[in-house]
Amino acid sequence: MQDLFFHDPARGERISYADLWSEVSAPEVAQAPLVRPGTAGEAVRAIAKAVLLRRALTLFDSDFSDAESAALGGTAAALAARGHGRGVPERDLAAALEAARREPGFRLTLFTSGTTGRPKKVTHDLAGLTRMLRVSSRHVASVWGLAYNPTHIAGVQVVLQALFNRNPLVHLFQAAPERVVEWVREAGVTHLSATPSFYRLLLPQATVLGSVRAVTLGGERAGAGLLAELAKLFPAARIRNLYASTEAGTLFEAEGEWFVVPEALRDRVRIEEGGLTVHRSLLGTLDGGEDGGEWFATGDLVERASGEPLRFRVLGREQEGVSVGGHKVNPAEVEEVLTRCPGVREARVFGRANSVLGQILCAEVVAGAGFAEAEARAWLAERLQPVKVPRVFKVVPAIRRTRTGKVARGAP
Amino acid sequence: MSSAPDLLRLVNQVLANKRRPAVARLPSETRLREDLGFDSLDLAELTVRIEEAHGVDVFEKGVLRTAGEIEARLGRAACADARQSED
Numbered sequence: 001m002q003d004l005f006f007h008d009p010a011r012g013e014r015i016s017y018a019d020l021w022s023e024v025s026a027p028e029v030a031q032a033p034l035v036r037p038g039t040a041g042e043a044v045r046a047i048a049k050a051v052l053l054r055r056a057l058t059l060f061d062s063d064f065s066d067a068e069s070a071a072l073g074g075t076a077a078a079l080a081a082r083g084h085g086r087g088v089p090e091r092d093l094a095a096a097l098e099a100a101r102r103e104p105g106f107r108l109t110l111f112t113s114g115t116t117g118r119p120k121k122v123t124h125d126l127a128g129l130t131r132m133l134r135v136s137s138r139h140v141a142s143v144w145g146l147a148y149n150p151t152h153i154a155g156v157q158v159v160l161q162a163l164f165n166r167n168p169l170v171h172l173f174q175a176a177p178e179r180v181v182e183w184v185r186e187a188g189v190t191h192l193s194a195t196p197s198f199y200r201l202l203l204p205q206a207t208v209l210g211s212v213r214a215v216t217l218g219g220e221r222a223g224a225g226l227l228a229e230l231a232k233l234f235p236a237a238r239i240r241n242l243y244a245s246t247e248a249g250t251l252f253e254a255e256g257e258w259f260v261v262p263e264a265l266r267d268r269v270r271i272e273e274g275g276l277t278v279h280r281s282l283l284g285t286l287d288g289g290e291d292g293g294e295w296f297a298t299g300d301l302v303e304r305a306s307g308e309p310l311r312f313r314v315l316g317r318e319q320e321g322v323s324v325g326g327h328k329v330n331p332a333e334v335e336e337v338l339t340r341c342p343g344v345r346e347a348r349v350f351g352r353a354n355s356v357l358g359q360i361l362c363a364e365v366v367a368g369a370g371f372a373e374a375e376a377r378a379w380l381a382e383r384l385q386p387v388k389v390p391r392v393f394k395v396v397p398a399i400r401r402t403r404t405g406k407v408a409r410g411a412p
Numbered sequence: 413m414s415s416a417p418d419l420l421r422l423v424n425q426v427l428a429n430k431r432r433p434a435v436a437r438l439p440s441e442t443r444l445r446e447d448l449g450f451d452s453l454d455l456a457e458l459t460v461r462i463e464e465a466h467g468v469d470v471f472e473k474g475v476l477r478t479a480g481e482i483e484a485r486l487g488r489a490a491c492a493d494a495r496q497s498e499d
Contacts, residue, residue, distance in 0.1 A: 174452075176445045177475070201452055204474035229474075325452060355471045356456040377429060391429070391457035 005163070006044045006146075008171040009183050013041045017166060020045070021093045024052045030082040036060035036074055040171045043150035047108070047159050051126070052088050052096050054105030058121075059151045061111060063385045071118060072111060097164055101126065109287075110153055112246035118333060121287035122153075122247055128284055129153075130160055132242070132250045139165040143187055143211075147172045147180075147194035152327075153246045154218055158193050177202045184209050192234075193242070195326030196222040197357050205233050218242035218250070219326030220358045221314050222257070243314070245298055246328070247283045254313075261310040269310060275318060276300045322351030322359050327387045329361060334380070334388050338363060341379040343371030348399045349390055363390035366399055419482060422461045426454050440480025462486070 006015040023029070029049075033056055037043035043059060050057035060074045069079075090096040100106065106126050111119040144162045146169045148155035155173070162169045170187045172180050172194075180202060184192070189209075193216040203226075215230055215237040222241055230239055243259050244250040251269075252259040261269045268279035276298045283296055299318045305311040322329045331349040338347040346366040351359035365371065373393045380389045424434040432449065435442075444450045450458070459471045462482070470476060470485045 197452065201455075201475050325456075352460065354456045354459060355469050356452060356459055356475060360453075360456045360460055362460075374428075386453065391453065392460055 004168040005048070005166075006041055006169045006171070007187065008039070008041050009186075010171070010175060010179070011039065011041070013039070015041060015045060017093055020048055020052070021096075024049055024088045024096070026087045028084060029053060029087040030084050031055060032079070032081060033083045034058045034060070034074055034078050034081065036064060036069055036079055037062050037151065040146065040150050040173060043155075044146075044159050044169065047150065047156060048163050050108065051100050051106050051160070051163065052093075053085065054100060054103055055083065055085065056105075056107040056109070058109040059156075061149070061151045061385060063387075064111075065383050065385070067383050068119070068385065072121070093166070097166075101130075101164070108156060110151065110156070110246060112328065119330075122284045123287065124153075124249060124284035126160075128249050128282075129157060130164075132157070132253070133161055133164060135164045139167065142167045142190045144169045145172045145180075145184060145187075145189040145192040145194075146170065147192060147198050149173055153249060154193065154195075154244060154326075157244075157250060161191075177205075181205070181207060181209065184212065190214065192216065192237075193218065195219040196226055197325040199230055200226060200356065202233065203229050207233075208235055209233060210236050212237045215239045216242055216253075218244050220323050221316065224257070227256070247286065247296065248278055248298075249284070251278065251282065257313045258305055258311050259313065261312075263309065266309060270295065271302060271304050271310070271312065272297070274301050274303075274315075276302045276312065276314075322349075322361055324351070324359055324361055324387050325357040329388050331361075334361070334363070334384065334390065337380060337383050338365070338376065338390075341376050343368050344376060346399045352392075360392070361388070361390040362392045362394070364394050364396045364399060366397070367395045371395070418465060419462070419479060419486075422458060422465060423448065423479070425461060426450070426458050429457070430454065438479045440478065440483060442479040443477055444479070445477070 003016045003018055004014060005017045005020055031049055031053060035046045035057065037046060046057060060069050088096045090099055107123055109121050109123045112122050142165060144158055144167055146155065146158055148158060150156065150159055159169065170183055170189055172183060188211045190211055191214045192212055196217050197220065212234045213236055215234050227239060241254045241257060242250050243252040252261060268282055270277045277295045278298060280294055280296055299321055301315045301318055302312040303315055322331055334349040335347050338344055344365050345368040348364045350362055352362050354360040377389060420438045423438060427434055442448065444455060455475065459469060463469050466486055468486055470482050476482050476485060
């Protein structure tokens with residue numbers, strides 16, 4: 001469909017580029033600077049408007065609890081505030097998109113699980129978010145499947161790629177596999193970017209999706225088996241791996257599992273003690289970051305293949321982070337909330353390998369008087385995003401600790 | 413070996429954790445997503461519970477859609493165990 005910007009088939013919601021233009025081209029436009037979107041459409045609309053209006057936007061995860069959101073500055077009052085300002089001065093959408101890429105003003109603040117405590121803010125400007133952006137006449141007929149949460153950096157990048165090429169986006173995130181197949185076919189999706197978990201849930205598949213020309217994976221490690229299955233499901237597609245993080249955006253891409261550091265970044269990427277480390281200049285602005293050093297440890301353990309140019313593949317995460325379906329969860333944050341729950345004396349939260357989501361969150365609890373698993377789950381569900389609530393609980397007599405007294409992170 | 417009553421118990425455990433009412437029966441055509449409302453986190457939890465009970469990762473080779481497919485996979489795994497697996 002011509003002029004379509006966003007389609008959410010599950011909700012029957014459509015936003016056209018004409019709608020978007022009429023919303024931003026009035027002489028004065030009110031736009032909330034802080035948004036906790038209720039739907040993907042709301043998130044996508046907020047991002048596009050902020051880009052065109054060249055304003056700052058803070059996007060809270062839609063599934064943040066009220067308490068999580070308020071602790072990060074997203075109180076009910078702050079979320080209700082409207083920023084007023086001039087509308088887009090250009091004559092049409094094409095001119096406005098071009099100007100938006102040149103002029104400053106747009107900044108996007110997102111949240112990431114830190115290595116300690118609560119989520120922290122990361123603020124990106126357009127340059128950092130569009131490092132891998134391709135705008136050209138070759139992309140005019142592209143149709144994007146939005147298979148990421150649009151409040152996360154990977155989703156934002158898909159939204160921007162579509163927006164700057166004026167392509168339609170079809171919302172596929174969290175849809176059942178049968179619906180994904182149906183909607184990809186119906187819309188003639190040509191580009192898909194998603195986590196390995198998303199693709200894993202699509203398989204096995206007796207059918208082929210011939211309209212898809214580009215398949216991108218990111219956020220978790222993708223095994224060779226999965227890549228082979230995807231080649232069957234998407235026979236016409238080029239399949240690539242992306243290396244990206246909330247802090248840095250997309251940095252590298254690979255045809256297989258080996259990433260090559262491009263010439264332009266060679267002085268800003270290092271491997272230190274097996275961990276991938278990137279220069280701070282490649283990151284967005286970290287708010288309340290735990291260290292202000294010049295180099296930032298990504299937390300990814302990698303193997304080096306060659307030094308010049310640097311080639312590496314990702315082996316896994318350092319122990320701290322757990323990746324549930326590509327969503328980074330910080331066990332320390334969950335432990336902190338869990339140990340405040342009545343009846344919980346001590347808690348250990350850790351990831352365990354899982355064939356559906358890569359990892360699944362588990363908890364061990366030393367129970368005190370009045371402990372009930374159902375109440376602990378409800379306690380966590382009230383305070384944390386669903387993905388941060390451990391799915392399997394075990395009551396244990398004592399918590400395993402490392403020699404330094406820290407809670408041991410590995411699965412028992 | 414009858415896995416049906418046990419699969420019912422494990423499914424109901426996942427439903428209870430979602431604060432959904434238990435189901436009394438689990439016909440083999442029951443679809444995990446559409447009929448039980450399982451999302452990917454629920455499916456992941458179910459795999460862990462099945463693995464703990466049976467030692468089999470039923471979703472290892474792709475995600476199964478129905479209760480019957482899981483039972484078939486568990487049945488095959490049990491047979492393979494008995495034959496001490498040829499491949």
